Amino acid sequence: MGNLVIVRHGESQWNSQNRFTGWTDIDMTEKGVQQARCAGRALAQAGYRFDLAFTSVLRRTIRSQWLILDEMDLMFIPTVSHWRLNERHYGALTGHTRAEIIERFGEEQVWQWRRGYASRPPLMADDDARAPVRESRYRAVDPALLPLGESLEDTVARVRVFWHEAIEPVLRQDRDVLICTHGNSQRALVRLLEPAMADEEVARFDVPNGVPLVYRLNSDLAVLDRHSLQIPEATVSALL
Template identity: 80%
Template structure:
């Protein structure tokens, strides 16, 4: 079988500000662009090539994917973008700084929202202008399918649908696949690939910005090998 590589986007502007981002369409910082380029160079140096790429529909991931394949000189590969690979929706916490949320709810509760597998944040109001059903990019999706706040468990269930319908069939065709995504949707993918991992271990799985996680799979999609490519100055966003 081919390789499956999962890469979290480079640092975003709200990562830098330590704000809950979720489905808000925030772009990369200059540092984030460099992180994505370093990921592309590391993949090229490792001799990994891709037949197809998947992304979310948020620009920090889409731009990271562009920069990665640009560095690899393979911008010609097909790309499929889908909302089910979006970041976990942080509900009413969206846009708020971690410090402000801790001041209101306390550190223990915020830690549970960030690292509890089944814990949902307060939901976003349906009438909020930022609610997904009010965005044109989601206009063809039934409003009751779109989240107003998610736990990591919810995110896994949402990603699993796309994994089974779109990603798994491609992997079974011996394709080399790049998935450029977000911290919690990467955790969801790891859970699907490694179902024996505990809820707590999944929730705490380290997801640095711009560090390729490389899986080698057999024909039954069982893991033969998993490794992270070495990247200088790799950092994780503390908001996750």
Template identity: 75%
Template sequence: MGNLVIVRHGESQWNRENRFTGWADIDLTANGIEQARCAGRALAKAGFRFDLAITSMLKRTIRSQWLILDEMDAMFTPIISHWRLNERHYGALTGHSRAEMIERFGEEQVWAWRRGFDARPPLMDMNDARAPQQEARYKGVPREILPLGESLQDTVERVRVMWDETIAPVLKQGKDVIISSHGNSQRALVKLLEDMPDEEVARFDVPNSVPLVYKLDTDLRVLERRSMTDIPHPGASAIL
């Protein structure tokens, strides 16, 4: 089978500020740009080539994918961008710092929202200008299926549709695929690939722009998973 590589986007400005980002369209920092370029150089050096690149609808994954492909001299690679690969929607927490939310709700509750599998944060109001129902980029998506706040479990279920309808069929054709992901859409993919227990996947963590490489059999069962940790990366992830 082909290779599947999942790379979390480079550091964003709100990663740096420890803010709940979710579906907010926050761009990369200068450090995040260099992280994505390092990932591209590492993949090129290792001899990877891809038939398809997939991103979310948010610029931090799109720009990271461009930078990776640029370093691989492969910007001709077809790219699909889809909202089902967006970060987990943090609802009313969006834009607030972790410290602010701990002060308001308590550390135990914030920990459950950050690292629980089925804990859903307070929802964002649909009339909020930041709600996906108000954004032009999602105008073709039925309003009722766009989230206003999600648990990791919710994120897994929406990513599952993208996996079943788009990603798995391409892999079954023996094609190589790279996905530029977010921390929680990456966790969702890992859950679908490995059937990882709920509590374990909620704590599964790969730092920004460290490629996660999967070897799969013809039934898309995992034969091998490895992280390309021999490239420069932060010692701790900025995933909230």
């Protein structure tokens, strides 16, 4: 089968501040730009080529993908952006720093929200101006599908629909696929690719910014091999 490579976007401005970002459309830092370019150079040097690329509809993944494909001289390939690849929605935690939330709710509760597989944070108010239903980019989406807060388990269920409808059919055509995504939507993809992985292991799966995760699959899309590319000065997962 073709190669599947998943890359978390470069560091965002809120990543650098330890803020819960979720569906907020925050751009990258200069460090994040360099992380994305470095990922593209590493993929090119390792000989990877792609037929199709997927991202969320948030600029930190879209811009990261542009930069990766630019470094690979592949900006001409078809790309698909879809809301089901968005980051986990952090509900009422959105925009707050981790320290602020710990001070309010306690470290144990915040740890459960961050790393519990089925733990859903307090929901965002449905009349909040930041609610997805109020954003023009989601106007074609059934409002009943748009979350006000998600657990990782919820995120997996959301991503699973797009995986089966859009990504899996392309892989079965023996095409090479790049997915530029977020920390928790990448964990969701890992869960779909490796269903035997325990919930706790999925929730704590480390997803560094800008480090390509490479899957080699057989004709049934079972995993033959999974490894991360070696990136100079790769960072560990910063947060949330």
